[in-house]
Amino acid sequence: MISRKLIVENSLGIHVRPAGNIVNITGPAASSVELVYAGQKVNAKSILNLMMLVIVPGSEVEFIINGVDEQKVADELTELFKNKFYEDAS
Amino acid sequence: MHPKQEPKMRKVFAGKAASPGYVIAKTKRILRQRFSISPIKISEDDTAIQIESFRRGILQVKKEISSLRDLTIRMAGKDEARIFDSHLMILQDPSLIDDVISLIKNDLWNAGYAFHICMQTLIENFEKSDGIFKERAQDLKDIYNRVFFHLNSDESSLVVQDKVKEGVVLTGFSIGPNMLMHFEKGKVLGLAIDSGSATSHVSILARSMQIPAVMGLTNLSESLDADELLILDGTNGIVITNPDKEDIEKYKKQIEVFQNQKLELFTMRDLEPITMDGKYIRLNANIERFEGASEIISFGATGVGLYRSEFLYFGRDSLPTRSEQAEAYRNVTYQLDPLPVTIRTLDAGGDKMLSSISMETEANPFMGWRSIRFCLDRQDIFREQLKALIEVGDRGNLRIMFPMISGVLEIENAKEIYNDCCEELKAEGFVIPKIEIGAMIEIPGAVMIIEEIAKRVDFLSIGTNDLIQFTLAVDRSNAKISSMYEPHHPAVLRSIKMIVDAAHKAGIPVSVCGEMASDPLSTLVLMGLGVDEFSMVPWCIMECKKLIRSVNYDEVRAISAEVLKFPNSDSINKFLREKYSQKIKNLGISSFITSRNF
Numbered sequence: 001m002i003s004r005k006l007i008v009e010n011s012l013g014i015h016v017r018p019a020g021n022i023v024n025i026t027g028p029a030a031s032s033v034e035l036v037y038a039g040q041k042v043n044a045k046s047i048l049n050l051m052m053l054v055i056v057p058g059s060e061v062e063f064i065i066n067g068v069d070e071q072k073v074a075d076e077l078t079e080l081f082k083n084k085f086y087e088d089a090s
Numbered sequence: 091m092h093p094k095q096e097p098k099m100r101k102v103f104a105g106k107a108a109s110p111g112y113v114i115a116k117t118k119r120i121l122r123q124r125f126s127i128s129p130i131k132i133s134e135d136d137t138a139i140q141i142e143s144f145r146r147g148i149l150q151v152k153k154e155i156s157s158l159r160d161l162t163i164r165m166a167g168k169d170e171a172r173i174f175d176s177h178l179m180i181l182q183d184p185s186l187i188d189d190v191i192s193l194i195k196n197d198l199w200n201a202g203y204a205f206h207i208c209m210q211t212l213i214e215n216f217e218k219s220d221g222i223f224k225e226r227a228q229d230l231k232d233i234y235n236r237v238f239f240h241l242n243s244d245e246s247s248l249v250v251q252d253k254v255k256e257g258v259v260l261t262g263f264s265i266g267p268n269m270l271m272h273f274e275k276g277k278v279l280g281l282a283i284d285s286g287s288a289t290s291h292v293s294i295l296a297r298s299m300q301i302p303a304v305m306g307l308t309n310l311s312e313s314l315d316a317d318e319l320l321i322l323d324g325t326n327g328i329v330i331t332n333p334d335k336e337d338i339e340k341y342k343k344q345i346e347v348f349q350n351q352k353l354e355l356f357t358m359r360d361l362e363p364i365t366m367d368g369k370y371i372r373l374n375a376n377i378e379r380f381e382g383a384s385e386i387i388s389f390g391a392t393g394v395g396l397y398r399s400e401f402l403y404f405g406r407d408s409l410p411t412r413s414e415q416a417e418a419y420r421n422v423t424y425q426l427d428p429l430p431v432t433i434r435t436l437d438a439g440g441d442k443m444l445s446s447i448s449m450e451t452e453a454n455p456f457m458g459w460r461s462i463r464f465c466l467d468r469q470d471i472f473r474e475q476l477k478a479l480i481e482v483g484d485r486g487n488l489r490i491m492f493p494m495i496s497g498v499l500e501i502e503n504a505k506e507i508y509n510d511c512c513e514e515l516k517a518e519g520f521v522i523p524k525i526e527i528g529a530m531i532e533i534p535g536a537v538m539i540i541e542e543i544a545k546r547v548d549f550l551s552i553g554t555n556d557l558i559q560f561t562l563a564v565d566r567s568n569a570k571i572s573s574m575y576e577p578h579h580p581a582v583l584r585s586i587k588m589i590v591d592a593a594h595k596a597g598i599p600v601s602v603c604g605e606m607a608s609d610p611l612s613t614l615v616l617m618g619l620g621v622d623e624f625s626m627v628p629w630c631i632m633e634c635k636k637l638i639r640s641v642n643y644d645e646v647r648a649i650s651a652e653v654l655k656f657p658n659s660d661s662i663n664k665f666l667r668e669k670y671s672q673k674i675k676n677l678g679i680s681s682f683i684t685s686r687n688f
Contacts, residue, residue: 046184049185
């Protein structure tokens with residue numbers, strides 16, 4: 001099991017597109033992926049769950065990843081957050 | 091003040107004749123109720139079908155959004171199309187789907203209501219939040235509307251408001267084949283449906299159940315009151331609402347004529363399908379389940395020309411085992427021994443999905459991973475079926491047919507697997523019978539190399555529905571172009587001639603299975619082109635027999651030879667009507683000849 005804490009650094013927070021980007025990684029993964037934010041824990045393979053949390057810019061979120069490809073998933077998520085979901089640059 | 095009650099007027103609705111016969115009866119409207127937003131408690135038995143319909147609705151919407159996305163990528167670019175990716179993701183969201191299924195399964199809500207409350211909760215939550223999140227509610231509303239639109243236009247998703255006590259004519263926007271099976275035998279006297287055509291699956295079913303039907307009536311159902319009396323004329327494709335006395339008198343007589351002709355036709359049962367000058371034409375039946383086998387005998391068929399084995403695989407979560415299959419096949423071949431029984435190997439994929447195997451949604455399912463292509467890839471499934479077939483081949487007269495053959499390699503590969511299975515069964519101690527192997531020809535490319543294919547099989551069978559569709563590039567389910575679906579298009583008739591010639595050169599017989607076989611004019615043309623056997627819905631066999639017994643083979647040959655010279659369907663149909671109309675009229679089977687193709 002891997003726990004990975006990441007900061008939401010884009011200007012709009014986790015709205016539909018970033019949530020989609022996350023699910024693109026978590027959805028096909030063999031591992032289970034959960035996200036903890038503001039005391040709530042949700043299935044991070046569900047775009048709706050992610051959107052419902054209304055995660056605002058500057059927040060810290062924690063991913064709990066458990067399974068054979070957990071390292072790969074953790075790395076990809078880190079990369080995604082580091083790049084601000086590839087949206088602020090464009 | 092009372093609203094003025096206008097007396098209802100007699101009105102004639104013209105639709106498409108889909109199944110012959112006449113009915114005077116009250117109507118029962120089928121409502122699109124299964125996906126109503128209003129809460130309906132369902133029984134535990136219905137949960138599976140509700141969940142299945144919900145999944146199918148989602149699948150269709152996914153298809154629609156995917157094509158929208160592809161279009162947007164082409165027209166505007168990848169970034170603009172990203173919103174559709176999110177929509178697709180929401181549609182397959184595991185937590186949404188789980189919630190809906192749990193509401194159906196555990197709380198026994200209808201699928202529509204279950205989806206409705208899940209989406210409403212989400213939409214409300216988003217609307218409560220601020221800024222950019224609030225806008226997301228609109229995306230969800232869009233998805234919500236799309237799903238409901240699809241669930242409501244899905245023909246299998248209909249239910250009848252209440253139980254039917256007496257015989258009725260069912261009306262409604264559309265009706266699925268499953269729906270019809272829900273009723274007790276004898277309760278449905280006729281079908282008057284707003285959508286669909288003579289080639290819809292439900293029309294085929296109506297004909298085999300001998301229920302008169304008119305399809306494509308556009309807005310009939312909306313103009314009807316509950317329990318309204320109407321006249322249904324399935325032979326001519328007409329519905330009369332508020333019929334006057336004369337109508338009722340006239341149709342009572344028609345019903346009498348129909349009954350007499352029906353009795354007359356049954357005298358055909360024990361006669362041979364042989365022309366006046368002695369040419370024997372095999373008239374086989376199409377069946378889907380072994381229950382159909384006894385029907386074959388009662389309608390006087392010469393065998394089974396098409397047993398659709400895929401029905402063994404439908405409606406279940408696991409694959410049928412070899413012994414289950416063997417039993418099903420044995421039920422037909424033993425019962426009909428020594429009549430030939432042609433079993434088509436699994437023809438799944440395309441629009442016929444198996445719930446036991448997950449298949450991807452395809453852009454062009456009819457040209458996709460289906461039929462023999464699927465079987466050659468999934469040899470585990472194919473081998474089980476072949477072994478079951480070989481196992482039962484020791485008794486009875488079994489023939490095996492591979493569907494959708496496009497070239498020699500497929501035939502060779504399929505036969506190699508077949509031989510392999512024979513070897514394995516021999517090792518298990520079975521006696522290996524000699525079973526004839528045939529190819530179904532429904533792809534124009536296969537017609538171009540038909541001589542090569544004919545050399546490698548024991549018989550050919552032409553699937554006209556697909557062959558016409560592929561030759562003319564016409565999707566017959568698309569109403570805008572369905573008039574272009576011309577069975578007598580010269581390209582189709584010349585293709586059939588090529589197939590017949592190649593088969594006869596190789597010394598093997600040719601059969602035609604498909605809707606075309608059950609149309610009297612088409613039957614005569616095809617016979618004239620040299621087709622040796624026909625396979626059709628059991629009910630049509632007797633009228634076809636009567637037809638065959640009334641003609642001279644030499645004349646029919648000469649007329650078809652003439653037909654091949656014409657440049658288009660119109661001139662061909664005109665010529666055929668000149669030659670055959672009177673003859674067909676004189677047969678005294680007028681009540682049975684619907685105006686379906688002409």
